[in-house]
Amino acid sequence: MTIARFAPSPTGDLHVGNLRTALLNWLMARKAGGTFILRIDDTDRERSKEEYVDSIRIDLEWLGLEWDRIERQSLRLDRYEEAARNLRETGRLYECFETPVELSLKRKMQLGRGKPPVYDRSSLNLPEEEKAAMRSDRASYWRFLLDRRAIKWRDLIFGEVSIDAASVSDPVLIRADGAFLYTLASVVDDLDMNVSIVVRGSDHLTNTATQVQIMKDLGGEPPSFAHHSLLTGPGGEPFSKRTGDLSLKELRSAGMEPMAILSLLATTGSSVATSLFSSLDELLDVFSIGSFGTAPTKFDPGAISRLTARHLSHLPYLSVSGKIRALGVPDGDAEAFWLATRENIDVLNDLSDWWRICSDGANAAVEDGDREFVSEALDMLPAPPFNSETWQNWTSEVSRRTGRKGKRLFMPLRMALTGRTRGPEMASLMPLMKRICR
Helix, strand or coil: CCEEEECCCCCCCCEHHHHHHHHHHHHHHHHCCCEEEEEECCCCCCCCCHHHHHHHHHHHHHHCCCCCEEEEHHHCHHHHHHHHHHHHHCCCEEEECCCHHHHHHHHHHHHHCCCCCCCCCCCCCCCHHHHHHHHCCCCCEEEECCCCCEEEEEECCCEEEEEEHHHCCCCEEECCCCCECHHHHHHHHHHHCCCCEEEEEHHHHHHHHHHHHHHHHCCCCCCEEEEECCEECCCCCECCCCCCCCEHHHHHHCCCCHHHHHHHHHHCCECCCCCCCCCHHHHHHHCCHHHECCCCEECCCHHHHHHHHHHHHCCCHHHCHHHHHHCCCCHHHHHHHHHHHHHHCCCHHHHHHHHHHHHHCCCCCCCHHHHHHHHHHHHCCCCCCCCCCHHHHHHHHHHHHHCCCHHHHHHHHHHHHHCCCCCCCHHHHHHHCCCCCC
């Protein structure tokens, strides 16, 4: 059975980079009819906050990425301690005493000599009496003793991967404050929860190599791995808040639509052309982890806005009827109002501006050279209510009397009635207009 998981740390809001990983794991599980686990990585007691746990759940529910069960790593500390004890007993977990300053100095010296900054294992063979003396004035931390050999696996995206453990520092599994780090907690959880597939960013490749060794030392078999490419800005620059690493909370507040976000992130970096999908089921039909490439992937945040507008333009009235009623649109006008405006909004909140124009009238925008023409034309406009023939009949009569045609005729009149140069077909909008400002 396919079991996938998403393991966010509740130290901040989810952003599109997090979501991409969550979505790909969700798709892997659902494609195979398997299980999707939401696993909260809250072992960092200082930085983890319950408000972010709530935020993660709200974001995933908003997007429709439902989980089969939720786990909390903070409730599994005894299990991590048991695993650490086993590794100590087999000699694979050893105590270290260097301070952060000392480690930084070592790395600088190694780099200065042209050597890779790999931990030198100076704490590994310290005599017990020396360790006891050091414990009296400094806190110790614990590293996993890697077998310095090639670690290989077949990645579902990268293909055959081989990483020489001799080029990697022995990973720290337990901090000086006693906190279990992600590397150990994730390994234990993946084994205990029978996780069969792990999809994550390619920046985790080296981390995966060390986890493979730890899993085998704990007597388990590693799951399958798929490391997706990293996102960059539109120009290839590192992806960050500055270039568009938007939180889902921000996107939701801005009116972006879930399927626009999901459609983009499910196809970005793959051979499947980015297009607007109508549902998660439709996404599942085309999803294949093998379609993703390894090269850094350019991500255009503006594409979410464009896909949102396209999504809205195809929505039926019933899917937005509650929103339209909340604006105060009369039931008799509501569906016609939606059909007239849906192709002229970027987000649903734009509807309020169009209803204000219809119900209260717009501040006319008239060029100086058109003022006399518009004044004459408005004198020829009958009083509301209007119907579907009003625009055609009125503009035809205005054209006959003034001689204006084409853009010189229609654009000033549109701007006079709506205050805008673009918008819905006026023949559809005018029957909804209750008041004309002059």
